[in-house]
Amino acid sequence: xxxxxxxxxxxxxxxxxxxxxxxxxxxxxxxxxxxxxxxxxxxxxxxxxxxxxxxxxxxxxxxxxxxxxxxxxxxxxxxxxxxxxxxxxxxxxxxxxxxxxxxxxxxxxxxxxxxxxxxxxxxxxxxxxxxxxxxxxxxxxxxxxxxxxxxxxxxxxxxxxxxxxxxxxxxxxxxxxxxxxxxxxxxxxxxxxxxxxxxxxxxxxxxxxxxxxx
Numbered sequence: 001x002x003x004x005x006x007x008x009x010x011x012x013x014x015x016x017x018x019x020x021x022x023x024x025x026x027x028x029x030x031x032x033x034x035x036x037x038x039x040x041x042x043x044x045x046x047x048x049x050x051x052x053x054x055x056x057x058x059x060x061x062x063x064x065x066x067x068x069x070x071x072x073x074x075x076x077x078x079x080x081x082x083x084x085x086x087x088x089x090x091x092x093x094x095x096x097x098x099x100x101x102x103x104x105x106x107x108x109x110x111x112x113x114x115x116x117x118x119x120x121x122x123x124x125x126x127x128x129x130x131x132x133x134x135x136x137x138x139x140x141x142x143x144x145x146x147x148x149x150x151x152x153x154x155x156x157x158x159x160x161x162x163x164x165x166x167x168x169x170x171x172x173x174x175x176x177x178x179x180x181x182x183x184x185x186x187x188x189x190x191x192x193x194x195x196x197x198x199x200x201x202x203x204x205x206x207x208x209x210x211x212x213x214x
Contacts, residue, residue, distance in 0.1 A: 084198065086119065095130065096205035097123050098187075100197055101141075101157065108145075110156035112164065120161055123204050124168035132206035136177045137162050140203070142196035143183040155180025161202050 052059075077090040087098040104116040112120075127135060139154030139161075158178045165176070188195035 090208075092208070094205055094207055095126065096203055097126075098201050098203045099161075101200035101202065102197060104161070104202060105157060108153065110153060110160050112160050116161075117164055120164040120204075121168050124165050127165070127169060127174070127206055128172075130206060130209045132209075133173060134175045134177070135165065135204065135206045137165070137179075138203045138205075139180045140185060140199055140201050141182050142199045143186070143190045144196065147182055150182030151180055153180070154182050157202055161204065165204070 075092060078087065080087040085100045085103045089096045089098075099119060103119060104112055106113065137158045139156075139158035141150035141154050143150075155178070158180055162176055162178050183199070186199040188198040190196050190199060
């Protein structure tokens with residue numbers, strides 16, 4: 001059995017987590033299957049980790065149980081330009097672009113700047129290359145101003161980016177999912193203007209084509 005150990009941090013505490021390259025398939029009656037949340041931004045809040053006794057007999061493989069087929073763990077590649085204005089994340093399954101609001105819009109505005117079309121059109125070319133049929137466009141703001149205002153502004157900005165992508169992809173049968181999350185799901189602290197810049201963003205994500213997966 002192959003294992004991979006990772007370190008994660010929650011609430012200032014680091015934990016070492018060991019992932020098995022092959023999940024246990026028990027087939028025990030009455031045990032529900034785990035279902036993945038298809039949204040990259042679930043609304044549920046994370047809970048504190050459960051304390052596990054490594055000597056618990058229930059953790060042992062029951063008689064007759066088998067291992068599921070091995071699965072390659074997902075690998076993420078992140079590329080960010082020097083100014084942090086654009087960020088690209090690649091995994092085995094998806095591609096995500098994050099554009100800071102400052103390079104797309106004026107302050108507190110959903111009107112696209114002259115520089116915006118070129119950046120969004122470049123993302124459209126990648127969508128064409130991957131032959132993506134589903135594209136998510138999510139808007140985010142920092143925590144300044146009211147939460148309600150941030151929700152509306154982030155949705156309007158996502159809609160503006162959607163308009164450019166639609167024009168750049170005429171005749172395509174793409175399903176677009178557009179949401180405005182406001183100040184939810186920050187990727188940086190809101191304590192400084194530099195970090196708030198990172199939170200004011202529009203993300204465009206879509207699946208990789210099977211032929212381009214590593």
